[in-house]
Amino acid sequence: MDNFQFYSPTEFIFGRDTETKAGEMVKKYGGTKVLIHYGSGSAVKSGLLDCVKASLDASGIAYTELGGVQPNPRDTLIYKGIELCRNEGVDFILSVGGGSCIDSSKAIALGVPYNGDFWDFYGTGKEVEKALPIGTVLTIAAAGSEGSGASVVTKEEGSLKRDVGSDLLRPRFSILDPVLTCSLPAYQTACGATDIMAHVFERYFTNTREVEITDRLCEAVLLTMIKETPRAIAQPDNYEARANIMWAGTVAHNDIVGVGRSQDWNSHAIEHELSALYDCAHGAGLAVIMPAWMEFVYKHDVMRFAQMAVRVWGCHMNFEFPDETALEGIACFRSFLHSIGMPINFEQLGAREEDIHKLVKKMGIGDGKTGGFVHLTSQDIATIYRIAANAGL
Amino acid sequence: MDNFQFYSPTEFIFGRDTETKAGEMVKKYGGTKVLIHYGSGSAVKSGLLDCVKASLDASGIAYTELGGVQPNPRDTLIYKGIELCRNEGVDFILSVGGGSCIDSSKAIALGVPYNGDFWDFYGTGKEVEKALPIGTVLTIAAAGSEGSGASVVTKEEGSLKRDVGSDLLRPRFSILDPVLTCSLPAYQTACGATDIMAHVFERYFTNTREVEITDRLCEAVLLTMIKETPRAIAQPDNYEARANIMWAGTVAHNDIVGVGRSQDWNSHAIEHELSALYDCAHGAGLAVIMPAWMEFVYKHDVMRFAQMAVRVWGCHMNFEFPDETALEGIACFRSFLHSIGMPINFEQLGAREEDIHKLVKKMGIGDGKTGGFVHLTSQDIATIYRIAANAGL
Known part of the structure; x- marks a missing residue:
């Protein structure tokens, strides 16, 4: 067996109706102004987004939002997210969606405090030194990004798909309600x-x-x-x-x-x-x-x-x-x-x-x-x- | 499947010679004055204790020590440990031993900031609200205490064996070198x-x-x-x-x-x-x-x-x-x-x-x-x- 480090500090909240705890969890991990980041309209249509917002409201946490994450998440939306977070003073990113949404959230999280292009970290091995904290409400069982420090995103120009990994990108908490995957x-x-x-x-x-x-x-x-x-x-x-x-x-x-x-x-x-x-x-x-x-x-x-x-x-x-x-x-x-x-x-x-x-x-x-x-x-x-x-x- | 929370934030450092990282890890998790808590003479005789001390020295971390933990760890030594920590201003407990040693360390960790008898928490369900941070250097594969929030100790009077559990008692880090178990x-x-x-x-x-x-x-x-x-x-x-x-x-x-x-x-x-x-x-x-x-x-x-x-x-x-x-x-x-x-x-x-x-x-x-x-x-x-x-x- 090779020597190794194992570190998986994410708090997982698993089961029915656990999305109602989103506000409580953001509060526990110090968030005061949240970016809710999500994908297609399904999180809106299903009422999940409203449920998450109600939970944030109940915990007295302010938020702004950015939807539109696509499968194979794009750099273009990430640049938008970084700018939005800086303008609005966001200090916590809450991803509501699947792996693409979480990976996009991680890119925004490392991009906000970085004085340069977030893409510098992807595929280069450059070490992440700072990132906003992230939480997730997972809607697809697949990528495992809810419990990992990895993020994979696509640069539209040239269709380049590259990844980055850091313990700083591990979500503080991840909420997993299997009911959300039934649809x-x-x-x-x-x-x-x-x-x-x-x-x-x-x-x-x-x-x-x-x-x-x-x-x-x-x-x-x-x-x-x-x-x-x-x-x-x-x-x-x-x-x-x-x-x-x-x-x-x-x-x-x-x-x-x-x-x-x-x-x-x-x-x-x-x-x-x-x-x-x-x-x-x-x-x-x-x-x-x-x-x-x-x-x-x-x-x-x-x-x-x-x-x-x-x-x-x-x-x-x-x-x-x-x-x-x-x-x-x-x-x-x-x-x-x-x-x-x-x-x-x-x-x-x-x-x-x-x-x-x-x-x-x-x-x-x-x-x-x-x-x-x-x-x-x-x-x-x-x-x-x-x-x-x-x-x- | 029942709803659950899973939270295992301990950083595990696994493999040969990893005990040399004890000082670095204590520093990473904010310890400045350490109680080294250990059991029988084997940690002394094997040279492990010297190795751990050298590692703390190299990281510029002060320490005091308390040996003598027995299998089925006793309340009497725990009271001594609590007093020692208070007198010496200890802010981090480093357990060097097996499950008994870790469980004794956890008892001391919750006892130091508690204004009363540490035994109040054992077998009663009373919630732990504060505890000193703990790290471990494991020498026996058995109890799993290096990755758990549980502690089991024995009150000598009446031979009462009781337990307590809290996320606050989870070690910040655990160092696992299989070589230490070969003897x-x-x-x-x-x-x-x-x-x-x-x-x-x-x-x-x-x-x-x-x-x-x-x-x-x-x-x-x-x-x-x-x-x-x-x-x-x-x-x-x-x-x-x-x-x-x-x-x-x-x-x-x-x-x-x-x-x-x-x-x-x-x-x-x-x-x-x-x-x-x-x-x-x-x-x-x-x-x-x-x-x-x-x-x-x-x-x-x-x-x-x-x-x-x-x-x-x-x-x-x-x-x-x-x-x-x-x-x-x-x-x-x-x-x-x-x-x-x-x-x-x-x-x-x-x-x-x-x-x-x-x-x-x-x-x-x-x-x-x-x-x-x-x-x-x-x-x-x-x-x-x-x-x-x-x-x-």
Whole structure:
């Protein structure tokens, strides 16, 4: 096991009607003037925004608001948010929405006290030294941003998707009411589930030996998702299925399932180019990329893929030909994704094989290598895109 | 799933040589005058205490010290610690030891700013409103106190063992170096492992339905302990086994495996009377009590015990007679405890069947009931003690 630091100080408030506690929580963490940041009209239409405002009113907390966050959140709205916060003297950002909304909130939070362009921090490794405190009211189980210090945003000019990470960006509190996710359409539910499973797999495939505790915790989240996702799709109002998925999404990404080991994250990097170029859902892009990545790299550690096959997908171990078991596990993953309505190749995603050269170039690896499990060259990544382009069941 | 709050703000620093960071961490969390609180001479003899002092010196932090914490930590030393802290103007408590040492530190931490007897908080539900900040350097994987807000101490007069819990008692940081646990004798290693597994089982047996995610996380910790404990006992210096056990001990008790569900905790309460009366190790007491408790209550939810048998102990499900599978799982647990050198009945523990009446009386339930999974009467508890007294393989 590698040395590690684990720090997840966010206070999670989970369950029915917990959004009514938003005001109380902002007050607890010192906010006096809040920016409510949200996405599309659904938070307005559902009455959630009114509920949150009533809760802030009841706690005597002033607020201003900025809606319009899109999936794959854009820098343009973030600049607006930073200016608004400075003009209005905002000292706390309350994100009401899914991962995109939280990531946009984090960008605003670090941008407000920074004397320069917030984009300086994205994709550069530049350290965040100051940020406004954030709280979230989560409406989509997927990104895990409610419990992480990470933020991914897209620069419109050039469609660049880049990320930043800092403990200062971890939300002070996150309110998780599974009821808010019951209105999600099946497709978005499945995209979220895929993202959650991908967050686990990025950590599961490691070169660090003998990290049984995190292996088992990873498998715990995956087994839960395999049980609960089809239930949530078949019965959108099933509170228990939604609750298990929502908490699994947080556990999958606050790094409790990833400490003490090298992690990979190539599938995320490879996917980001797809959602940046085609503006597809991140989860859908992952459904196409991740099994293809697995097929390309599995020979690097056949027994690890066999372990996934047996422990996660319930395959029988082929002791004579472990490769068969490894491949069977990958096939199970792709079948599962298909069964929950995810695309499994470029055509189904709306991507084009002739763009592969452009996608690889935009990743900007050049002659270098990337990834924690298997170090991939630009050529390797092109091959993975090609496998993904033509995949079938 | 029940509504819940999850809050685990402790910063964990895990791995080899991390004890050299003690000074840096105390400084980060605002300590200027530290009480180093420790147990027996082993922290002195091993050089750990010198290492911690050197680290504090290097960070320019003043300190005083108080050793002598015993297993089942006593109120008498705590009173001394409180007085010492007040006289010396201590503003941070650094615990260097195992769970007893941390629990003693927590008692001192809440006692210093309290204008009265620290014991007022124990077993009474009285809310802690203020406490000195705590940090820990952990030397035994067992109690999980390094990541919890709980403290259990013993009042010498009357041998009363009682507990308190508060988010204010959660350590600001905990330093976990598995190397420090390599010198533990096999018996203590096994006691710690038993305590860790018991912390999970207290949460696993619940009346809340459909909490798959926490069920699976519980099983992840248990499967890890079943794999790693025999390795650590056979090869005391096996770093990887020690590391997996140490982190499993923290995960088992910061409540990540217990949220969203009712929990039981009867086995702990029943055991506490044993360790209070006989001064035996808490883990050893649990090894005797917990399987007996399981045998007494399993009919309350046969399928949950069958799930444990299949998922944790790898038993084959008997679909015709699920009771058989449930009982097989319990037998596997007791056999495992025996295999790692734990006592499995009163004689092996050094307890006496003729004391059962006294033990039950000291629990103080009277005509009431206790426990979250099955509500037990005093008579039920006497029966469990009798099963424990006479258990065999």
